[in-house]
Amino acid sequence: MSLPNPLKTPSFLQKLQWIVDPVGYMEKAAQQYPDIFTASVVGFGDTIVFVSHPQAIQEILTNDRQKFAAIGELNRTLQPLLGDYSVLMLESDRHKQRRQLLMPPFHGERMRAYGQLICNIAEKALAQLPQGKPFSAWTITREISLQVILQAVFGLYEGERCQQIKHLIGLMMDAFDSPLTSSFLIFPFLQKDLGTWTPWGKFLRQRQQIDKLLYAEIAERRQQPDSNSVDILSLLMSVRDEEGKKLTDQELRDELMTLMIAGHETTATAMAWALYWTHYMPQVREKLLAELDRFSDSLDPINIFRLPYVTAVCNESLRIHPIAFFTLPRVVQEPVELLGHYLEPGTVLFCSIYLTHHRADLYPQPKQFQPERFLERQFSTYEFFPFGGGARGCIGQALAMFEMKLVLATILSGYQLALADPQPEKLQRRGVGLAPAREVQMVITGQRASRESQLSMVATPAL
Template structure:
C-alpha cells in the first residue's frame, strides 16, 4: 500500500520523539510535507496519516462513519484513565445515543447556574493566595477547575468525599505531568503493577480508591434520587436512551472519570496559558482590562462571555498552543482520495490541530500571540479547531470556554499579577496534552480597583 509522504525514521525513534518533543516532531515533519504525512508512531504495521490541510480535515470529519469511521480501538491510550464505557470509547450508534444523553448537561440554562459557581470558586481560591509570594498558575488553575467540576458535575461543595476526590484527582493527574511519566500511556509494557511504591502500582491503587468514592456517590443517588438536581451527575442519572434505558453504574463511572480528567486538566492548562500571554504581553492585558471595565461592578456572566476582545484572547490562547494536539483518529472505510493521495481501507487518519493553527496561510506570523486576528476575520470550524470536530467534537466545549472567560475576567478585574520572570514559557507534553513547561510562575502584587471607562472620565 502506497502511503502519503511516509516518514523514514524507525518506529521506536518516532515514538520517542513524539513523547519527548511532540511540537518538534510535528514541525519537522511539516517542513518536509506541509499538508499531509504518514507516521509510524505506534508500529510500522499501524501507520497514522497526519493531515493539517483544513479542507482535507473537513472532508474527514463530515464523512465520519461513511468514508471515515471513528473507532474506539484507536483511543485505547485513554482506557487506563476513563475505562471502556465512556462516550469516547464507544462506536457507531452506541456513541451517538450516549452523546445525545450527555449533551443536554452542557447547554442552555445550565450555563447560567455554572457561572455563579465559577465566579465564587475563583474568588475563594485567589483570595487565599498570599501577596508577593510566587505560585504556579497552572496549579492554581487546576485547583479552580477541579472544584468547578466537583460542584458542577457532582453538586459536591464540601465534606470528606469532596476532599478525597480532589486529593485523588490531583495525585492521578500528576503521574502524567512530564514527557517521561507520560510514557506510561504510550508504552503499555510500562504499565506494570510492581506494588504500591511503583509509579503504575500507585496509580492503580489511587484509581481503585477513586472508583470506591464514585460508586458510593452513585449508590447514594440511586437510593435518594433528586429530580431537581442541576449537577451533571443528576442529569446523567435521569437521562434515558431511545429505548428508555438509563446508564448502568459502570457507564456512569466512566463518564464521570472522563468529565473529571478531560474537564479539569485541559481547562486548567488553557487558563494558565491565558494568564501567561496576558502578562507576557502587557498591551493585551491593558486592552482587555479596558473592555472588562466597561461592564461595571458585578457584571452578569453572560455579558462577560460575549465580550469580543476577551473572546479573541481566549481563541488566540487556544490557537497558539492547543491543549489537545490531534483530533480523534478516523479509519478509512472504502478507497478514498485525499489531497491527491489514494487511501486504502483500514488506513488511520488524524487531523493535526496544532499544525493547522501554525499554518502561515491562515495565521500570518503564527508564533506571535495576536488576539486581533480573531477580530479581523472569521475562521471556519476546520481552520480553528481546538475542540476537534465532527461527531467527536468535545462535548464540554461550551463549559470550557465559559469557565475560561469567567475565570480570566474575574482574576484580571480583581487582582494585579506579574510573571516571576520574563523567560518565555514553553509547551511540553503532559499526558496526551500540551501544558506550560514551568507552570507559569506568577505573583499577586495587590488587589485591583476597577478603572472608570474612558467614556465616563471624558464626561466628568
C-alpha cells in the same frame, strides 16, 4: 499499501521524538510536508497519516461515520483513565446514542446555573494567595477547574468524600506529569502491577480508591434522588435511552471520569496559558481590562461570555497552544482520494490541531500571540478547532469556554498580577496533552478597585 509522504527518519527515532518532543517532531515533519504526511508513532498503530490542510480536514470531519469513522479501539491509550464505557470508547450507534444523552447538561439554561459558581470559585482561589509571593498559575487554575468539576458535575461542595476525590484526582494526574511517566499510558507493555511503589501499581491503587468513592456517591444518589438538583451527575442519572434504560453504575462512573479527566486539566491548562500571554504581553492585558471596565455596569457571567476581546484572547490562547495535538483518530472505511493521495481502507488519520493552528497561510506569524486575528476574521471549524470536530467534537466545549472566559475576567478584574519568571514559557508533554513546562510562575502585586456589582448574576438571555 502506498501512504502519502512517509517520513524518512527510522521508525524507532520517530517514536522516541514523539514521546519526548511531540511539537518539535510535528513541526519538523510539516516543514517537509505542510499538508499531509505519514508518521510512525506509538499509541495508535504503527503508521499514522497526519493531515493539516483545512480542505482535507473538512472532507474528513464532514464524512464522519461514513468514509472516515472514529474507532473506539484506537483510543485505548485513555482506557486506563476513563474505562470501557466512556463515550470516547464507544463506536457507531452506541456512541451517537450516548452523546445525545450527554449533550443537554452542557447547553442553554443548564450553563447559566454554573456562571456565578465559576466566578465565586475563581475569586476564592485568588483570595487565598499572599501578595508578593510567587505561585504556579497552572496549579491555581487546576484547583479552580477541579472545584468547578466537583461542584457543577458532582454537586459536591464540601465534606470528606469531596476532599478525598479532589486529593486522589490530583495524585493520579500527577502520575503522568512528564514525557517519561507519560510513557506508561502510551506503551501497554509498561502497564504491569509490580507493587504499591511502582508507578503503574500506585496508579491502579489510586484509581481503585477513586472508584470506591464514585460508586458510593452514585449509590447514595440512587437511594435519595433529588429532582431539584442541577449538577450534571444528577441529570445523567435521570436520563433514559430510546429503550427507556438508565445509565448503569459503571457507565456513570466512566462518564464521570471522562468529564474529570477531559474537562479538568485541559481547561486548567488553557486558563494558565491565557494568564501567561496576557501578562507576557502587557498591551493585550490593557486592552482586555479596558473592555471589562467599559462594560462594568452591565457585566454578568453571560455578558462576559459574549465580550469580543475576552473571546479573542481565549481563542488565540487555544490557537497558539491547543491542549490536544490532534482530533481523535479516524479510520478510512472505503478507498478515497485526499489531497491527491489515494488512501486504502484501514488507514488511520489524525487531523492535526496543532499544525493547522500554526499554518502561516491561515495565521500569519503563527508563533506570535495576536488576539486581533479573531476580531478581523471569522475562521471556519476546519481552520480553528481546539476542541476537535465532527461527531467526536468535545461535548463540554461550551462549558470549557464559559469557564475560561469567566475565570480570566474574574482574576484580571480583581487582581494585579505579574510574571515571576521573565523567560518565555515552553510546552511539555503531560500525559496525552501539552502543558507549560514551568507552570507559569506568577505573583500578585496588588488588587484592583472593587467590582462587586460587575460579576453578579442577572436575568439574561440563554447562551
